[in-house]
Amino acid sequence: MNDLTTLELEILSVLFSFYRLKTEEVRLIVDSIHVKDRIFSSPKGGECSGFYTHFKDNVALERLTDVRSEYCVQAKFDQLRSGEMGFVIFCDPARKSLLVIEGFLYGDDRVSMDELLKDEHSLSVYALPGM
Numbered sequence: 001m002n003d004l005t006t007l008e009l010e011i012l013s014v015l016f017s018f019y020r021l022k023t024e025e026v027r028l029i030v031d032s033i034h035v036k037d038r039i040f041s042s043p044k045g046g047e048c049s050g051f052y053t054h055f056k057d058n059v060a061l062e063r064l065t066d067v068r069s070e071y072c073v074q075a076k077f078d079q080l081r082s083g084e085m086g087f088v089i090f091c092d093p094a095r096k097s098l099l100v101i102e103g104f105l106y107g108d109d110r111v112s113m114d115e116l117l118k119d120e121h122s123l124s125v126y127a128l129p130g131m
Contacts, residue, residue: 002030002031002033002034002035003034003035004030004033004035004053005116005117005118005119006118006119006120006121007103007116007117007121007123007125008035008053008101009030010123010125011073011087011089011101011103011125012029012030012089012098012101013026013125014071014073014125014126014127015071015073015089016029017127018071018127019064025063028063029060029061029063032058032059032060033055033056033058033060033098034055034056034058035053035054035055035056036054036055036056037053037054038051038052038053038054039051039052039054040113041104042110043113044110046112046113046114047110047111047112047113048110048111048113048116049104049105049109049110049111050102050103050104050105051101051102051103051113051116052100052101052102052103053100053101053103054099054100055097055098055099055100057097058097058098059095059096059097060096060097060098061091061096061097061098062096064096067091067093067096068091068093069090069091069092069093070088070089070090070091071088071089071091072086072087072088072089072128073086073087073088073089073125073126073127073128074086074087074125074126074127074128075087075123075124075125075126076123076124076126077111077122077123077124078122079111079115079122080105080106080109080111081107081108081109082105082106082107082109084106085103085104085105085106085111085123086103086104086105086106087101087102087103087104087125088101088102088104089101090102103116
């Protein structure tokens with residue numbers, strides 16, 4: 001078992017769906033990645049304006065072809081004024097590795113760090129057209 005949050009797994013699942021991976025392939029990838037650190041942007045009073053999840057060295061995407069350097073994902077989140085939260089998955093195409101998930105808010109929105117970490121969060125993650 002790794003140390004990914006439910007939200008991080010859902011974000012990565014959008015990436016995996018782009019490649020139409022089978023369940024077993026997804027399990028192998030998820031089992032091969034581990035969080036190096038998780039940094040919250042502008043933390044204050046239990047809230048933040050986003051986060052960075054850095055991954056330990058990996059070759060998690062070695063089974064994939066045409067790996068890009070970044071993938072954009074979005075989430076509906078009614079608790080925010082903008083109603084949306086964005087994510088970028090950064091990869092190293094040459095090494096076929098996952099590097100970072102960046103989560104960001106729009107404008108002056110802030111979110112509870114606990115909301116981002118809990119299993120039953122309120123975000124609805126989806127792929128942007130043309131991901």
